[in-house]
Amino acid sequence: MALDRLFTYEVPVELLGKVRVGQLLRVPFHGRIARGFALTLSDEPPTFATKPVMSIEDESPFFSPALLQLVKWIASYTASPIEVVLKTAVPASVLKPSARPKELLFVEPTGKSAELTKHQAELLADIVRVGGGWMQQLLKEFKTSPSTIRALAQKGCVSIAPRVSRRDPLAGRSVVPTQPLRLNDMQARALDTIFSGSGENAASPRPVLLHGVTGSGKTEIYLQAIGRLLERGKGAIVLVPEIALTPQTVRRFAARFGDKVAVLHSALSDGERYDEWHRIRTGEARVVVGPRSAIFAPVANLGLIVVDEEHDPSYKQDETPRYHARDVAVVRARLEGARVVLGSATPSLESWLNAKEGKYALASVPARVAGRSLPDVHLVNMQEELERAGHVPIYSSLLLDAVKSRLDRGEQTILFLNRRGYSRVLDCPECGWVAECPDCSVPYTYHQADRCLRCHVCGGWAHLPSDCPICHAKDLSYSGVGTQRAEAALHACFPRARILRMDADSTSRKFSHDDILSAFRAGKADVLLGTQMIAKGLDFPNVTLVGVLNADMSLNRPDPRASERTYQLLAQVSGRAGRAEKPGEVYIQTFQPDAAAIAAAAKGDYATFAAGELVDRHDAYFPPYCRLSTLLFRSKADALARDWADLYARSLGEWAKKVNDAANAAVFRVSEAAEAPLSKADGWFRYHVVLRTPTAKAAVDAVKWLRSARPAPEALRVSFDVDALNLM
Ligand code: ADP
Ligand code: ZN
Ligand code: ZN
Numbered sequence: 001m002a003l004d005r006l007f008t009y010e011v012p013v014e015l016l017g018k019v020r021v022g023q024l025l026r027v028p029f030h031g032r033i034a035r036g037f038a039l040t041l042s043d044e045p046p047t048f049a050t051k052p053v054m055s056i057e058d059e060s061p062f063f064s065p066a067l068l069q070l071v072k073w074i075a076s077y078t079a080s081p082i083e084v085v086l087k088t089a090v091p092a093s094v095l096k097p098s099a100r101p102k103e104l105l106f107v108e109p110t111g112k113s114a115e116l117t118k119h120q121a122e123l124l125a126d127i128v129r130v131g132g133g134w135m136q137q138l139l140k141e142f143k144t145s146p147s148t149i150r151a152l153a154q155k156g157c158v159s160i161a162p163r164v165s166r167r168d169p170l171a172g173r174s175v176v177p178t179q180p181l182r183l184n185d186m187q188a189r190a191l192d193t194i195f196s197g198s199g200e201n202a203a204s205p206r207p208v209l210l211h212g213v214t215g216s217g218k219t220e221i222y223l224q225a226i227g228r229l230l231e232r233g234k235g236a237i238v239l240v241p242e243i244a245l246t247p248q249t250v251r252r253f254a255a256r257f258g259d260k261v262a263v264l265h266s267a268l269s270d271g272e273r274y275d276e277w278h279r280i281r282t283g284e285a286r287v288v289v290g291p292r293s294a295i296f297a298p299v300a301n302l303g304l305i306v307v308d309e310e311h312d313p314s315y316k317q318d319e320t321p322r323y324h325a326r327d328v329a330v331v332r333a334r335l336e337g338a339r340v341v342l343g344s345a346t347p348s349l350e351s352w353l354n355a356k357e358g359k360y361a362l363a364s365v366p367a368r369v370a371g372r373s374l375p376d377v378h379l380v381n382m383q384e385e386l387e388r389a390g391h392v393p394i395y396s397s398l399l400l401d402a403v404k405s406r407l408d409r410g411e412q413t414i415l416f417l418n419r420r421g422y423s424r425v426l427d428c429p430e431c432g433w434v435a436e437c438p439d440c441s442v443p444y445t446y447h448q449a450d451r452c453l454r455c456h457v458c459g460g461w462a463h464l465p466s467d468c469p470i471c472h473a474k475d476l477s478y479s480g481v482g483t484q485r486a487e488a489a490l491h492a493c494f495p496r497a498r499i500l501r502m503d504a505d506s507t508s509r510k511f512s513h514d515d516i517l518s519a520f521r522a523g524k525a526d527v528l529l530g531t532q533m534i535a536k537g538l539d540f541p542n543v544t545l546v547g548v549l550n551a552d553m554s555l556n557r558p559d560p561r562a563s564e565r566t567y568q569l570l571a572q573v574s575g576r577a578g579r580a581e582k583p584g585e586v587y588i589q590t591f592q593p594d595a596a597a598i599a600a601a602a603k604g605d606y607a608t609f610a611a612g613e614l615v616d617r618h619d620a621y622f623p624p625y626c627r628l629s630t631l632l633f634r635s636k637a638d639a640l641a642r643d644w645a646d647l648y649a650r651s652l653g654e655w656a657k658k659v660n661d662a663a664n665a666a667v668f669r670v671s672e673a674a675e676a677p678l679s680k681a682d683g684w685f686r687y688h689v690v691l692r693t694p695t696a697k698a699a700v701d702a703v704k705w706l707r708s709a710r711p712a713p714e715a716l717r718v719s720f721d722v723d724a725l726n727l728m
Contacts, residue, residue, distance in 0.1 A: 006039060006082070012052040019053060022061030022068055024095070026054040035095075037086055039068060060281065062090055066335045067298065073331055078722055079700045080321035088321055089296035093270035094277045101278070102271055105135035106163035107149060114155040123148055124157050135160065166279070167271040169263050170247070170254055178255045180224050184370075187217050190363035194225050194304075194341055207330050209310075209355040210343040212365030213374060213604065214575025215539075218343045221365075222306045223256050225341065226287055230260065234303025234338075235286040239325055241312040242266065242291040243533055247514050253289050264290030264297065292317060292325035295332060302338040305329045310342035310351060311568055316725045324723060326351070345575060345606070346568040349617065350624040352610050375546070375577040375584030377602040379593040382550075394489045399547045399587045403490075406545045407497055407526055411582065413545040415490070415529040416573045417483050426453060426464070430473035435465070441680040448484050458682040486549060487529055502530035532569070534576070544584050546577040551590040551598055559727050560622045563597040567609050570601035621669065623723075626692040629699040630724040632676065634717040638685040644716055645673035645687035648706060652689065655702050667694045668702075678728040684717075688727075696722050 009027050011019045019025065023038050028051045035057060063071065063086075071089055075082040087095075109128045116124065126142050127133070139146065152158045183191060194208050212218045226236045240249055245265045254261045262276040262285035279285040281298045288297040292315045295305070307315070307326045315325040326342060333340035342351055342360070355362040368374060380396045395403075406413045425443045426435040435444045437455035444453035444462060453462045467474050478485075483503045490499055502516050513533070520528045521540055528534060548570060555566045570588060577584025590598050600609035618625050631648060635641035649672055656668040671690040679686055693699040703720050712718045 007036070008046050008048075008050050010045075010050045010052045011041075015053055015056065018056060020061050021065060022063035023059070024057040024062055026057055027051070028054060037063065039082075062298070064298065064300070066332070067296065069335055070296075070328065070332050074321055074323050074328060077696060077700070078321040078323055079704060079720055085321045085323075088293065088317075088323075091264075091273050091277060091293075093273045096270070101164040101275065102167055103162040104165040105160055106132065107135055107138055107153075108132035108159050108161075110157060110159055112156045114157055116152075116155065116157070120148065120152060120155075124152055127152075127158060132158070134165065167269065167275045169265075169268050169272045169276065170250065175251055175254045175258075177258065178252075180227060180256075181217075181220050183220065183224065184217070186365045186367065187221050187369075190221050190365055191224055193361055193363040194221070194339060195228070205333075205337075205339045207333065207340045207342060207354075207360045208363055209347055209351050209360045210341050210363045210365070211347055211355075211606070212343065212345060212363075213368060214345045214572065215368040215372060215374075216345075216365040217369040218308070218365065219252060220369075222308070222341065222343070223253070225304055225306075225339075227256070229303035229339075230257070230286060232303065234301050235283075235299040236288070236304040236306065237294055237297055237299055237302065237329075238287065238289045238306040238308065239292060239294055239315070239329065240289065240308045241314045243314065244309065244312075245289075245291055246517060248517065248539075250289055253287060257287050259284070260286045262288050262297075264288060264294045266291065292323075295325045295328050302332075302336045304338055305333050305340045307340070307342045308344075310344045311346055311348040311564075313565075313725050316723075318721075318726060320719070322721045322724075324725075327723070346571045347606075347610075349564055349610060349614060353614065353624040373583055374604050375574055375586045377574055377586040377588065377604065379598065379602050380587055380589045381593050382589050382591050385589075394486055394549060395493070395547075396587070396589055399589065400493060402545050402547070402585060402587055403494065403497075403527070407494060411544040412520070412523070412525075412540060412542045413527045413547065414534060414540075414543055414573075414576050415486070415527060415547045415549060416534060417486055417529065417531060417549045426476055426478055428468035428471065428473055429475065429477050431468060431471040433468050433470045435462070437462075439680065439683040441678060445482065446478055448488075457678070483529060483531060490527065490529065497527055498525040499527045499529055500525040502528060502533055534573075540576065542582070543577055544582050546573055546584065546586045548573055548586070548588045548590075551588045552592055555592060555595055555597060560617070560620075560628070561725070563595075563613055563616075566595075566597040567601050567606070567613075570598065571604065571606070574601070574604070621666075621692055626667075626669075626694060627696045627699060627723055629691045629693070629696070629703075629720065629722045630727060631689045631691070631703065632717075632719045632721065633673075633687045633689075633712075634684040634719075635715055636684060637715065640713070640716055641685045641687045642673065644712060644718070645689055647710065648718075649673040649689045651706055651710065652691065652702055655705070659698065663694075668692075668698060676728060690727070 019038055019041065021038050021041055025036055025038055026033055027036055033054065071085045072082065075085045107127060109132055123142060123144055127138060135149065138149065153160045190210055210218055210221065222238060229236055238253065242265065250263050262280050264273065264276055268276065280288055283300055288294050288299055290297065307329050310326050317323055329340050351360065354360045380398050382392060382396065385396045386392050403413050426446050427433060435453055436442065437444055437458060437460055439460060440455055440457040442455065442457050445456055447454050451464060453464060455461065468476060483501055487499055487501050500516055500520055519525060523542065551566065551570060554569055555562055574586040577586050588598065588602060592598060596609060596612055617623065622628065633641045633645040649670060652670040656670045659668040660666050669692040673687055673689050676686040676688045691699045699722060
């Protein structure tokens with residue numbers, strides 16, 4: 001339970017001058033010992049009684065003054081308790097009282113000679129030759145016993161002492177060092193913009209939006225910008241979407257900067273995370289690569305923050321504090337006088353508008369490196385396929401022909417299936433019944449592997465029914481296409497093709513994501529078939545064909561950004577084709593070839609798409625022309641959630657009326673209380689209210705007022721999501 005309160009303590013005489021802002025302290029708290037961060041120091045004694053700080057847990061502060069300021073900004077901008085933000089900013093594994101560096105025994109020759117047996121003398125010679133080493137390794141390497149090494153220590157020839165041993169997340173993975181490439185003119189100009197266009201001497205340089213098509217060499221630009229800043233003694237943070245944070249990506253940075261790179265991602269062990277974090281804190285690592293939470297990395301003398309694929313929705317945290325790492329990056333850069341580069345082939349409209357309005361500098365790289373062309377994109381009208389075949393085929397004949405020619409030529413194909421809502425659903429053709437999870441308002445998905453029905457929201461499952469529970473018809477049907485079925489259908493067409501499938505079901509093991517990609521890269525398969533997971537950042541030279549099985553699903557979602565998401569998805573997926581010398585081809589199967597997002601994606605014309613979409617957003621008063629936030633009401637009791645959503649919506653409506661009257665314009669808009677698109681999850685009923693406001697603060701102020709004026713009962717969960725991306 002968050003307290004959302006700050007407490008005041010006295011610095012006792014013996015700690016005077018030692019307590020610093022950002023340190024972790026031990027303090028008395030309600031009869032026990034608690035740990036807390038020092039947030040501010042004051043010379044003014046308070047008017048109330050205080051207890052003294054007991055001790056300093058760690059001399060060096062966990063938060064620099066700038067990071068603390070950032071934390072405070074997030075707390076107020078997301079309306080979250082500051083302690084929750086503090087906890088988000090430091091990994092739990094670092095704060096655990098038991099967390100400490102791993103120490104191993106290290107054996108080092110002393111240079112002293114002594115009377116030795118032949119066996120001892122040989123061993124000593126070996127140890128001297130390799131310059132000493134970890135006890136465990138020496139034992140293995142020289143097939144000796146601990147007692148023999150200890151005998152050498154007793155005679156003073158070697159010393160044995162514990163030494164910190166780094167738990168290296170990249171250990172055992174070979175990294176071949178790389179040198180900076182010769183930039184082409186467009187890349188060089190973009191690099192210039194990062195350094196000069198953004199105001200070389202300004203106290204806080206303007207953020208740079210790097211708009212570069214897929215394969216235009218954005219990563220090389222990041223690498224060279226970082227290289228330049230390292231020479232000036234500065235550090236850098238590189239954010240990448242979690243899903244793109246494969247060892248492949250990390251290797252590109254490690255290959256250029258070696259041990260100066262620290263990796264932070266969710267698959268690290270506690271020990272690895274502890275060590276990486278401390279390598280950052282001590283300055284040993286100067287370049288941090290990680291997902292959104294890496295924005296809090298304690299890099300001193302920060303020179304640059306890169307947000308790669310800045311449009312990616314995974315930068316938004318979907319629990320308290322609901323921050324967006326791209327926005328936090330911009331604010332942190334400003335606080336620390338650092339540069340910030342937001343890179344994407346398909347920028348968010350928020351960033352695009354900022355660039356249009358001159359708040360960001362724009363650097364464009366409109367072509368691929370080395371004269372490689374963007375792929376040819378073909379739209380396949382599935383309406384025509386339906387008329388021709390009498391049913392909707394999973395694969396159009398055009399796409400199948402294209403796959404076949406790749407198989408013949410020994411080139412590779414990626415097939416993409418946006419599975420959401422399009423998995424295999426069990427229904428009754430007689431009465432229309434659909435097998436649904438009783439706890440969530442979503443259909444079950446049929447899983448062939450274990451022959452059962454699974455809920456993708458709560459993870460629950462059920463046996464396959466033998467007949468319809470409503471009308472008892474026997475012939476239930478499976479509609480929709482899931483990755484498993486798409487795989488089976490492709491196999492039926494090309495029995496000899498080697499197909500790899502990648503989705504949430506095939507990648508549950510820790511490294512299998514990377515294993516699958518490595519196998520594909522090594523040419524061990526002809527076709528990679530998968531969900532969103534394969535849409536991002538992957539670079540396979542031998543892929544010359546990309547097929548999108550159904551482009552419409554993401555277009556039809558109840559989300560004001562559905563068009564934008566569809567464009568992004570199609571452009572990203574298409575970008576996987578033809579990245580090396582061989583040109584690429586893309587087939588997009590759709591029922592809506594004329595939809596703006598799909599037509600523009602086929603031409604690779606982001607600017608035209610963005611211009612049209614901005615007009616629509618402006619007319620409809622949607623972001624980036626307003627700030628959109630949601631209030632979500634969840635309860636096990638349907639009526640309770642609905643009634644409170646209603647009550648909040650009405651109160652906010654009254655608040656909005658006052659704001660709008662004063663502004664003489666409808667700038668503050670409140671929706672009616674409504675069932676959320678995901679109306680039930682895990683047995684919780686869900687209602688929401690959507691706010692559109694001129695500033696984020698306008699929404700935060702209204703909600704803060706309402707929360708204190710109308711505190712919700714225990715049985716109700718109300719969550720507030722400022723600048724919401726997910727309206728489900
Ligand atoms: P992006 O991040 O924009 O998708 P990458 O940085 O991955 O593009 O570059 C695509 C490929 O082109 C990579 O294999 C990269 O090594 C190569 N590349 C990048 N810049 C150059 C350059 N200036 N000269 C030659 N090859 C380059
Ligand atoms: Zn039925
Ligand atoms: Zn469920």
